Amino acid sequence: MTKNSRERFTKKLLVEGADDQHVVWALCKRDSVDETFDIIDCKGIENLFDQIPVRLKQSEIDTIGIIVDADADISVRWNRLRAILIECGFNIPELLPNSGLVHKEAGGITIGIWIMPNNNLSGMLEDFISFLVPDGDILMPLVEENLNNIEKEKINKYKLIHKSKAKIHSWLAIQEDPGTPLGLSITKRYLTKEGEICEYFVNWLKTVFEN
Numbered sequence: 001m002t003k004n005s006r007e008r009f010t011k012k013l014l015v016e017g018a019d020d021q022h023v024v025w026a027l028c029k030r031d032s033v034d035e036t037f038d039i040i041d042c043k044g045i046e047n048l049f050d051q052i053p054v055r056l057k058q059s060e061i062d063t064i065g066i067i068v069d070a071d072a073d074i075s076v077r078w079n080r081l082r083a084i085l086i087e088c089g090f091n092i093p094e095l096l097p098n099s100g101l102v103h104k105e106a107g108g109i110t111i112g113i114w115i116m117p118n119n120n121l122s123g124m125l126e127d128f129i130s131f132l133v134p135d136g137d138i139l140m141p142l143v144e145e146n147l148n149n150i151e152k153e154k155i156n157k158y159k160l161i162h163k164s165k166a167k168i169h170s171w172l173a174i175q176e177d178p179g180t181p182l183g184l185s186i187t188k189r190y191l192t193k194e195g196e197i198c199e200y201f202v203n204w205l206k207t208v209f210e211n
Helices: 018-030 045-056 074-087 125-130 140-152 160-172 182-187 196-209
Strands: 011-015 038-041 063-069 101-104 110-116
Touching: 011 018, 011 045, 011 196, 018 038, 018 125, 018 182, 018 196, 045 063, 045 074, 063 074, 063 196, 074 110, 101 196, 110 125, 110 196, 125 160, 125 182, 125 196, 140 160, 160 182
Parallel strands: 011 038, 011 063, 063 110
Antiparallel strands: 101 110
C-alpha cells in the first residue's frame, strides 16, 4: 500500500489511474486494511491490460489484484480481463461474483478482480464514490437537479456516460474546501457513509491481500 515509487511487497494491486490509487489508500487507512501490497498506477486501462501478463511472469509476485472501471458495458470489461487471464493459464470462472473475484489455483498466484462500481453495474470509480455520500446530504439533490436541467437544455459539455464524474466533482466543488480530490475527500470525511458496497469492497481487499 506504499506511496513510495519503489515497490516493496510481493502483492500488487493494479489500478487505472491516480484517483483509484488515492481512493484505495484512503479507504485502507479508514478501515484498517493491513499494509501488505503495492498499489500500481498503470496510467490507463490499456497499460493495465498490458501489465497483467508481465506481472504474472515475475517470480517474486504471489498476489495480483485488479481494479478497473466497467464504463459503458461491464460484460465487455469482464470478458477482456477473463480472456487475458485464461491466456495466461488461469481457470477463471465465467461469471464475476457480486462480491468481487478472488481466485487461487493450487500452488499458484492469487488473482483478485473488482470492477467499479460494484461488479454488477456499468459505471466507474465516481459511481462508487457516490455511494459514500452521507445519507440526508442536502447538497447532492441540488447538484443532481442542476445537472438534469443542463442536460434538458442540451448545453452539457460532458458525455452522459461521464455524468457521475460531473456529479461527484460538482458536489466536491461546494464543500468546505472546494475541489478536494477523491481520496482526500474520504480522509477529510466529506464522504463518510459506510454502506454495503463499500463494505463488500473493503472485505474484497482484505480477502485478496491479507490471507
